[in-house]
Amino acid sequence: MGVSQHDGPRVAAVICAGGSGSRAGAGAPKQYRLLDGRPILAASLELFLNHPSVSQVVTVIGADHADLYESAAAPFAGSDRLKAPVAGGDSRQASVRAGLEALAADAVDIVLVHDAARPFATPALVDRAIASAFANGGAVPGVAVVDTICEVDRGGGRGGTLDRARCRALQTPQGFDYARLRAAHGQALAAGREDFTDDGALYGWAGERVVVFEGEIENVKLTTPEQFEVFARREAVEALLTLGDVRVGTGFDVHAFGPGDHVVIGGVAVPHGFGLSGHSDADVVLHALTDAVLGALGDGDIGAHFPPSDPAWKGADSARFMADAVARVRARGGVIAHLDVTVIGEAPKVGPHREAMRARIAEICGVAVGRVGVKATTTEKLGFAGRREGLAAMASATIRLPLTEELA
Numbered sequence: 001m002g003v004s005q006h007d008g009p010r011v012a013a014v015i016c017a018g019g020s021g022s023r024a025g026a027g028a029p030k031q032y033r034l035l036d037g038r039p040i041l042a043a044s045l046e047l048f049l050n051h052p053s054v055s056q057v058v059t060v061i062g063a064d065h066a067d068l069y070e071s072a073a074a075p076f077a078g079s080d081r082l083k084a085p086v087a088g089g090d091s092r093q094a095s096v097r098a099g100l101e102a103l104a105a106d107a108v109d110i111v112l113v114h115d116a117a118r119p120f121a122t123p124a125l126v127d128r129a130i131a132s133a134f135a136n137g138g139a140v141p142g143v144a145v146v147d148t149i150c151e152v153d154r155g156g157g158r159g160g161t162l163d164r165a166r167c168r169a170l171q172t173p174q175g176f177d178y179a180r181l182r183a184a185h186g187q188a189l190a191a192g193r194e195d196f197t198d199d200g201a202l203y204g205w206a207g208e209r210v211v212v213f214e215g216e217i218e219n220v221k222l223t224t225p226e227q228f229e230v231f232a233r234r235e236a237v238e239a240l241l242t243l244g245d246v247r248v249g250t251g252f253d254v255h256a257f258g259p260g261d262h263v264v265i266g267g268v269a270v271p272h273g274f275g276l277s278g279h280s281d282a283d284v285v286l287h288a289l290t291d292a293v294l295g296a297l298g299d300g301d302i303g304a305h306f307p308p309s310d311p312a313w314k315g316a317d318s319a320r321f322m323a324d325a326v327a328r329v330r331a332r333g334g335v336i337a338h339l340d341v342t343v344i345g346e347a348p349k350v351g352p353h354r355e356a357m358r359a360r361i362a363e364i365c366g367v368a369v370g371r372v373g374v375k376a377t378t379t380e381k382l383g384f385a386g387r388r389e390g391l392a393a394m395a396s397a398t399i400r401l402p403l404t405e406e407l408a
């Protein structure tokens with residue numbers, strides 16, 4: 001082998017991130033889209049910068065991607081192994097060439113060339129790439145193909161079947177003797193060959209030996225919108241498995257003051273110079289909470305289940321509506337995690353009745369009092385509530401449904 005071995009070969013990595021990701025569809029170039037909450041490129045930076053055998057890492061980026069790169073590489077900015085990014089070319093081959101040139105002064109023995117679009121490569125694969133490149137000069141990871149492989153003609157007609165036992169789907173990182181790969185790229189450029197889709201093919205074309213070592217099935221190259229959809233769905237499912245199927249609904253209600261000497265809010269009768277007008281008992285707090293629970297279920301609203309046109313609900317105790325919404329949660333195997341409501345109005349004061357309301361709401365819903373919040377605010381004398389024409393309430397409900405529900 002042509003590489004020098006002192007403490008081991010000096011290994012550098014070139015990360016190819018200069019593409020536009022046109023096949024992946026709309027949005028940012030695919031290597032900057034988020035996977036597990038971080039840009040896809042970050043996985044490759046982490047892989048090589050944390051690998052004990054890799055001493056230099058250079059990323060080849062698109063001409064317009066400097067800002068995207070800075071943000072993706074920010075968590076690794078302190079690494080003395082990370083070189084400044086270099087601008088790529090119109091083809092992957094040209095981009096790799098630029099990456100190799102950026103390492104010219106670094107006394108590199110083995111270079112690993114890796115697609116930023118392959119975020120699932122593992123340190124074990126990097127180990128195999130280094131060992132195989134050191135032993136053989138050129139080494140590319142490949143996985144056996146499981147489907148029948150055939151050629152097709154330009155019209156889509158089926159051609160002959162290839163012997164799949166002799167086929168491999170090739171991946172990256174591909175490892176090479178650095179000096180020889182650099183020379184091979186120079187040779188290809190001089191010959192006007194800009195059509196190599198991987199470095200192993202180019203290296204072999206230049207007369208060098210290339211072997212195929214065992215790749216990793218998970219080490220896919222993210223390329224199509226369908227792949228991104230699959231991973232987005234997987235992320236959503238993983239989040240649900242961690243969190244449970246947590247849903248939050250909101251509700252809002254208003255009732256005008258009318259004749260009377262008390263209002264019913266949060267299921268509690270509170271003395272006041274007026275009552276609240278409405279078809280039922282006009283409990284704005286329970287109405288807003290009922291809508292919040294129904295919202296979390298995606299199950300319509302209070303008016304859909306208890307129409308004001310139905311005489312059955314005339315003067316009804318709104319606890320009936322609230323209990324019905326909670327029963328709908330239970331029927332789906334869910335639980336109420338939290339209920340929160342804000343009463344909006346100048347009077348009556350809610351503070352003195354807060355604990356009674358929390359206790360009554362908790363009782364109606366069958367939850368602990370600690371899972372119920374009751375708050376109040378004025379509107380600084382603005383609007384209908386400020387003019388003491390009525391009361392409003394806004395609410396949220398957090399519920400958790402079982403994972404047997406549709407997942408994403």
Ligand SMILES: Nc1ccn([C@@H]2O[C@H](COP(=O)(O)OP(=O)(O)OP(=O)(O)O)[C@@H](O)[C@H]2O)c(=O)n1
Nearest residue numbers: 016017018019020021022023090091095116117
């Ligand atoms: N001029 C180019 C083209 C591609 N690549 C990189 O090479 C890897 C493999 O290429 P591919 O999956 O084809 O990426 P894109 O060229 O970006 O995709 P598309 O062909 O869909 O536009 C990617 O990490 C890509 O960023 C590169 O560095 N420079």
Ligand SMILES: C[C@](O)(CO)[C@H](O)COP(=O)(O)O
Nearest residue numbers: 092115170171172197198221
């Ligand atoms: C290098 C590579 O990832 C090996 O499978 C592949 O050849 C890149 O090809 P693309 O045409 O740039 O997608």
